[in-house]
Amino acid sequence: MNERVAKIVAPLTVGLVILAAWEFLVRAAEIPPYILPGPVIIAQTLWTDGPSLMGSLWVTLRITLVALAAAVVLGGLIAVLFAQSRLLELSFFPYAVILQVTPIVSIAPLIIIWVNDTFLSLLICAWIVAFFPVVANTTLGLNSADRNLVALFKLYGASRWQILRFLRMPSALPYFLAGVRISGGLALIGAVVAEFVAGTGGSATGLASRILESGYRLEIPRLFAALLLLSLTGILIFAALSWLSHALLAHWHESALPEEE
Numbered sequence: 708m709n710e711r712v713a714k715i716v717a718p719l720t721v722g723l724v725i726l727a728a729w730e731f732l733v734r735a736a737e738i739p740p741y742i743l744p745g746p747v748i749i750a751q752t753l754w755t756d757g758p759s760l761m762g763s764l765w766v767t768l769r770i771t772l773v774a775l776a777a778a779v780v781l782g783g784l785i786a787v788l789f790a791q792s793r794l795l796e797l798s799f800f801p802y803a804v805i806l807q808v809t810p811i812v813s814i815a816p817l818i819i820i821w822v823n824d825t826f827l828s829l830l831i832c833a834w835i836v837a838f839f840p841v842v843a844n845t846t847l848g849l850n851s852a853d854r855n856l857v858a859l860f861k862l863y864g865a866s867r868w869q870i871l872r873f874l875r876m877p878s879a880l881p882y883f884l885a886g887v888r889i890s891g892g893l894a895l896i897g898a899v900v901a902e903f904v905a906g907t908g909g910s911a912t913g914l915a916s917r918i919l920e921s922g923y924r925l926e927i928p929r930l931f932a933a934l935l936l937l938s939l940t941g942i943l944i945f946a947a948l949s950w951l952s953h954a955l956l957a958h959w960h961e962s963a964l965p966e967e968e
Contacts, residue, residue, distance in 0.1 A: 744928040749935060752928040760917060760929075764936050767913035770826070770898040771944070774833035778890050781834075782841030783883065789842075790849035790875060791867065800846070807839035811897060815904040829901040829913075836897030837890040844886030848879025884952040891944040899937065 726746045732738075733745035740748050753760070785803075789796035815832045822828040852875045860870045902915030914933045921930035 741925045741927050744931055748928045749931045753932040753935065756929055756932060760914065760933055760936055763912060763914045763917045763933075764940065767895070767898050767902065767915065767937075768940060770829050770833055770901075770913065771895045771940075774830055774837050774898060775887075775891055775894040775944075777830070777834050778837040778841050778894060779887055782838040782886070782890075783845055785838075786842050786845035786849060786879075786883075787871070789846045790871070796846065800842075803839055803842055806835055811836050811900050812904060815901050819901075819905055825905065829898060829905060832901035832904075833894050833897035836900070837894035840886040840889040840893065841883065842886075844882040844889075845879055848882025849875045851882070852878040881952075881956060884948075884955065888945060888948045888952060891948045892941050895937070895941050895944060 730745045730747060733743060744752075785799075789800060811832055814835075815828075818831050819825075819828045822831060849871075856874055857870060860874055865873075898913065899915045902913040903919065914937055917933045918930055921927070921933065
């Protein structure tokens with residue numbers, strides 16, 4: 708079987724087997740839907756409540772995409788500054804680590820109180836979760852340029868900008884793209900966690916609110932349908948970023964070149 712086809716068929720086959728076993732277990736044990744719904748009921752609920760759930764998904768997705776874009780831009784700029792000044796990196800990188808390791812659940816209420824705008828506060832929470840992989844990976848990539856090549860550039864009189872533009876940035880691109888792929892999923896997680904903490908209500912709210920609402924009402928099939936939408940969204944974000952990474956690296960970087968037989 709072709710490897711490209713196997714990458715699609717193999718996980719789909721495993722997924723179908725798991726879903727079939729899940730449905731069989733639920734029916735055989737007569738587990739009520741409010742405890743564990745089967746895939747069929749979840750699919751029916753998704754079809755029935757799809758319009759309202761998709762509206763909530765768009766709210767969460769908008770926060771996720773804006774937070775990811777901010778993480779990419781600001782994280783990349785911070786990494787460039789760190790690469791230009793070792794003192795700057797030593798001074799501020801520990802604080803980036805502190806933001807990363809501090810649970811967003813513990814600081815989200817403060818952000819929501821201080822920022823008198825729901826969307827902006829949720830965006831900041833999602834950005835805090837998402838920006839560190841871009842900063843850490845890009846900084847590592849910029850500092851991983853071959854020292855002999857750096858010395859050669861300096862020997863020929865290259866400026867700091869020329870070294871950054873023509874040597875460090877191409878060397879850091881695979882690291883940067885790896886950080887972006889990680890941040891894509893983290894931005895979605897950050898947006899959902901921030902929505903949980905905010906506890907916003909109403910029609911123009913994200914999927915986290917729908918999940919909380921379904922849990923309170925014991926509408927477990929609807930809760931699973933919302934979780935399924937979140938999972939599919941995360942998979943699509945990762946797939947899109949992986950495709951972008953492959954497209955940018957396919958013609959020149961070893962990690963994306965096809966293996967020789």
